[in-house]
Amino acid sequence: MATVAPPPRRRTSQQWAAWAFLTPVTLYLVLFYAYPLYRNLDLSLRDYTVRSFVQGDAPFTGLANYATVLDDPTFGPALTHTVVFTAVCLALQYAIGLALAVFFHQNFRLSATLRALFLVPWLLPLIVSASTWSWLLNSDSGLVNAVLGAVGIDPVNWLTSPSWSLTSVIIANIWIGVPFNLVVLHSGLQSIPASLYEAAALDGANAWQRFWRITFPLLRPVSAVTLLLGLVYTLKVFDVIWIMTKGGPADSSTTFATWSYQLGFGNLVPAFGPGAAVGNLLVAAAVVFGLVYLRVQRKQART
């Protein structure tokens, strides 16, 4: 590691100053990122009971917690739900966000005001949006079922039926995520020169062709960033699901994020080890996609 020493090209005093400037951010990163991550890794590799947590003598058990988690009957469903939740949310958030961005790009009257209104879901605290959704979707007194009833459709047990609960949290999360996509994609649209559209119009391209031949290809760099950031955000969504369904009924809306919380804090006797293990799996997934993001960004910078 330390074999390659910094070449003594610069004057040392300057280098010391450079390190001094780096210290605050390094300390910050160590205290708030590296140390908690290290602790979480350590938690996941030891057999913690309440007793050994207090006495601090938890035996090192290697990957036993990971084995427990992989063997757990919840693992399969949680994995599927995490993948479905992330994929569906991402696809629909992006599609709706893009459609709205193109719509608002036409700069009609009040478009700025309307666009600002569309930001509301993004600005609201998650606990407010999630509680509101759970009231709306309540089986017996919710507004959604009342409206469905008015048009003659049988009420749906949105949050309390195993076949609907995942759909419900996906709907709520899409609603929350659309504004982010809208804003980023809208700013991306503004960087596309208007002259291209004029030229295309002169060549007789219709609106559909203009979208697929100009807007979409030129928006690709922005789209990639939006999708990757969205992916990391969606992967870790916890509050919305926990407030609306607690991952239930019967684990039908459990994702890795809620499962990890459930293991670590959802019970009177916390299972710190397995909880941390699930958390680490999630961190690992996020890191993989984070690296993909960096790669894509670097590729874009080169082109």
Next chain:
Amino acid sequence: MNRPTGRRLTAAALTVAALATAATACSSGGSSSAKGDDSGTYTVWDPYPQFDRTSAWAKLLDGCGTKAGVKIKRTAFDTSDLTNKALLAAQQDNSPDVLVVDNPVVSTLAEAGVLTTTDDNKLDTSKVDPNLLAAGQVGGKTYGTPIGANTLALYYNKEVLKEAGVDVASVKDWPSLTAALEKVKKAGKKGITFSAIGTEEGSFQFLPWFWGSGAKLTELDSAQGVSALSLWSDWTEKGYAPNSVLNNTQTTSWQEFASGDYAFAENGTWQLANAQKAGFDYGVLPIPGAEGGTAAAPTGGEFVTVPVQGDTGRYTTAQRLVSCLTSTQNLYDTDTTLSYVAPTGEVQDKQVAANAELKPWVDAVKAAKGRTSDDLGTKYPKISEQLWKAVQTALSGSKSPKDALSSAQDAVR
């Protein structure tokens, strides 16, 4: 990216070094910063953040402190937060002198070695009702004394029952209760609401029916257990109970009842004050057992405990503080503010004499049972998690009550 690699490596090395420093700093720093050098100050932690410095509870603590000749430093936590806080404090050898904590947590903390037994701290628990004290007993040792108890019973809306032509005196067991619900539904009203949410609250609410059937927590899938879960799932299936019970906390379930449409609601002692505000005539009925009688409901409420200290000399004063808090007059005052039933027969009689409405609650508390009793201790949380999962599985229709409970029993093993 063509910065010199050397610099990056140095940065990495530096980070690792700083990390190691931070780690050692953290592990050595904790223990010495204990409760301050002032031995005349005693710390008390409680789960009552609703009481501020001017409340009767805070004044009572100060008063007991003055009597014992010490100053009290009180910190209130949210109850769901308190277990982890207490565990962390014990890990840092920084426990409070007196800890007021939710009763099912006592056995967990005892298992962790955080609490002293009554042999060590010399607390007198002889006056406390044995069924309440049992929640704080593990392996024949007692780890604290209850400050008050609450439990579950059935609230009923007299107007709704009258409209449906139900005489509440006829509700004596499960069949008569179900028959009453059927009548209410026929009259166009709603039957019963409770909380079957996927947390400890869900198990808490299911236990009176589970125990009322004669089932035991050590055997979830017994025929009796299945009959209790079938009772609930039949109610939701037939529409006697709303489907929203699956997502109801005890608070949202209460809000449903307070709307005035429901005939019955399973809820706790702590809703009494809200019941008076509900604006309709209500009554309270102990939860019936399967074949009549009163079902054992789980006890709620907190225990006053004395955590283990490095300096064992502190126990004497801590014991005086706890004895003061749980003296007859103070128990009466505290339990009145908390809307709890007192843990001793003497104070219970006083409470009923002052407020006759408390009578059904005192009866319910007398029949109640600690969740961690029967020496279940730290096994209870694992059983409870499987139990609430089984309830959710059965009520949502993913499995029959029998299958749901047998997979729960398999998971506990």
